[in-house]
Amino acid sequence: xxxxxxxxxxxxxxxxxxxxxxxxxxxxxxxxxxxxxxxxxxxxxxxxxxxxxxxxxxxxxxxxxxxxxxxxxxxxxxxxxxxxxxxxxxxxxxxxxxxxxxxxxxxxxxxxxxxxxxxxxxxxxxxxxxxxxxxxxxxxxxxxxxxxxxxxxxxxxxxxxxxxxx
Amino acid sequence: xxxxxxxxxxxxxxxxxxxxxxxxxxxxxxxxxxxxxxxxxxxxxxxxxxxxxxxxxxxxxxxxxxxxxxxxxxxxxxxxxxxxxxxxxxxxxxxxxxxxxxxxxxxxxxxxxxxxxxxxxxxxxxxxxxxxxxxxxxxxxxxxxxxxxxxxxxxxxxxxxxxxxxxxxxxxxxxxxxxxxxxxxxxxxxxx
Numbered sequence: 054x055x056x057x058x059x060x061x062x063x064x065x066x067x068x069x070x071x072x073x074x075x076x077x078x079x080x081x082x083x084x085x086x087x088x089x090x091x092x093x094x095x096x097x098x099x100x101x102x103x104x105x106x107x108x109x110x111x112x113x114x115x116x117x118x119x120x121x122x123x124x125x126x127x128x129x130x131x132x133x134x135x136x137x138x139x140x141x142x143x144x145x146x147x148x149x150x151x152x153x154x155x156x157x158x159x160x161x162x163x164x165x166x167x168x169x170x171x172x173x174x175x176x177x178x179x180x181x182x183x184x185x186x187x188x189x190x191x192x193x194x195x196x197x198x199x200x201x202x203x204x205x206x207x208x209x210x211x212x213x214x215x216x217x218x219x
Numbered sequence: 220x221x222x223x224x225x226x227x228x229x230x231x232x233x234x235x236x237x238x239x240x241x242x243x244x245x246x247x248x249x250x251x252x253x254x255x256x257x258x259x260x261x262x263x264x265x266x267x268x269x270x271x272x273x274x275x276x277x278x279x280x281x282x283x284x285x286x287x288x289x290x291x292x293x294x295x296x297x298x299x300x301x302x303x304x305x306x307x308x309x310x311x312x313x314x315x316x317x318x319x320x321x322x323x324x325x326x327x328x329x330x331x332x333x334x335x336x337x338x339x340x341x342x343x344x345x346x347x348x349x350x351x352x353x354x355x356x357x358x359x360x361x362x363x364x365x366x367x368x369x370x371x372x373x374x375x376x377x378x379x380x381x382x383x384x385x386x387x388x389x390x391x392x393x394x395x396x397x398x399x400x401x402x403x404x405x406x407x408x409x410x411x
Contacts, residue, residue, distance in 0.1 A: 084310055084316055084319075086320075089307075091292065091295060091296060091299070092292055093241055093242050093292045093296065094242070094296055096296070096299055098295060098299055098305060098306075098307055099305070099306050099307065100306070100307045100308075100309050101259075101306060101307070101308050101309060101310055101312075101316060101320065102309045102310055103309070103310035103311075106310065107309075108309050108310065109267075110262070110267060110291060110307075110309055111288075111291060111292065112267060112268060112285075112287065112288045112291075113238060113285060113288040114238070115241075115292070118240045118242060119240075119242075120242050120243070120244050120245055121240050121242060121244045121383055121386050121387070121390075122244070122383075123244055123246070123383065123387050125377060125379060125380065125383045126369065126371035126374070126380070126383060126384060126387060127371075128341075128371070128372040128373050131377070132377040132378040132379065132380075137378060137379040137383070139239070139240035139379055139382055139383070139386075140238040140239070140240065140379075140382055141378055141379055141382065142235040142236055142237050142238075142381060142382070208369070208370060208371035208372065209343075209368070209369075209370040209371075210368065210369055210370075210387060210391055211345075211366060211367070211368035211369075211370075211391060212365075212366075212367055212368075212391035212392070212394050212395040213365070213366050213395050214363050214364065214365040214366075214395040214396060214398070214399035215363060215364050215365075215366075216361070216362070216363050217349065217362040217363050217364055218362065219359050219360075219361070219362050
């Protein structure tokens with residue numbers, strides 16, 4: 054159904070292009086209609102391209118994954134409860150390198166990378182604050198107080214559009 | 220002190236690199252239904268390659284969010300679902316092209332910013348975009364901003380947590396974006 058729709062639309066567009074081929078306006082805008090396959094879903098769509106200046110639209114790796122399951126964001130749900138197969142941050146490198154440096158450097162900071170690396174995913178972005186102890190604890194609690202509302206144990210999603218002046 | 224400096228340096232070099240799965244969830248398909256209209260989409264270069272290094276708190280680890288890389292396939296998928304005839308402009312749109320292919324409505328979407336807030340309890344990310352709608356003569360007919368937020372606890376302690384949180388914020392943004400176009404009937408080239 055999706056392929057049929059894509060083919061029909063591209064057919065209409067290509068023929069409308071051919072009929073206007075002799076038009077002076079057409080010569081100013083060389084373009085081609087192509088059918089591309091969505092890199093994640095495989096669904097076809099119609100693209101207008103300039104063959105003289107191809108443009109890289111999709112950057113990064115385009116591996117196919119399962120559709121995301123936002124139940125993962127529910128604090129009561131654990132990672133193993135959802136079948137997540139998507140990309141994972143490679144933050145481990147930081148702690149490995151930091152661990153090597155700290156081991157040969159200042160002993161007082163050894164606890165920071167070791168605890169973060171040893172705990173796997175635990176700790177996360179807050180690891181600096183957690184491991185560096187009393188010095189940063191005050192700063193972090195100030196930051197935490199900046200949050201206006203202490204929401205219940207749930208996750209919040211917001212989706213909104215507002216008109217702007219032209 | 221030297222150790223601290225070294226540590227800061229290497230963390231700044233590496234940090235968290237957050238790539239979202241870049242797919243819409245099944246929820247999107249139950250919230251957005253196709254509308255009639257031939258709609259084109261153009262994404263400027265600064266949107267395609269948009270990255271954010273906003274780490275969301277003075278004490279949080281460095282983070283790099285690959286927002287444009289994830290948003291491009293997601294917004295394409297969103298438009299494919301939302302409009303009966305969808306055309307993606309890989310080249311810069313021009314009036315002759317709009318007329319040639321009888322496109323009534325063009326949406327140009329630009330990422331404005333990614334806001335981030337990281338705390339010990341969790342993370343909130345908010346993606347802000349600005350969309351301008353043009354008619355066949357490339358005259359502006361509407362402009363609007365869209366916000367997509369995802370705020371959750373224990374994000375960084377879960378495998379794929381920050382990736383899914385970013386994905387959710389992008390999905391919330393594109394959902395608001397396409398629903399605005401549908402609600403205001405901008406796909407038909409009409410005025411807002």
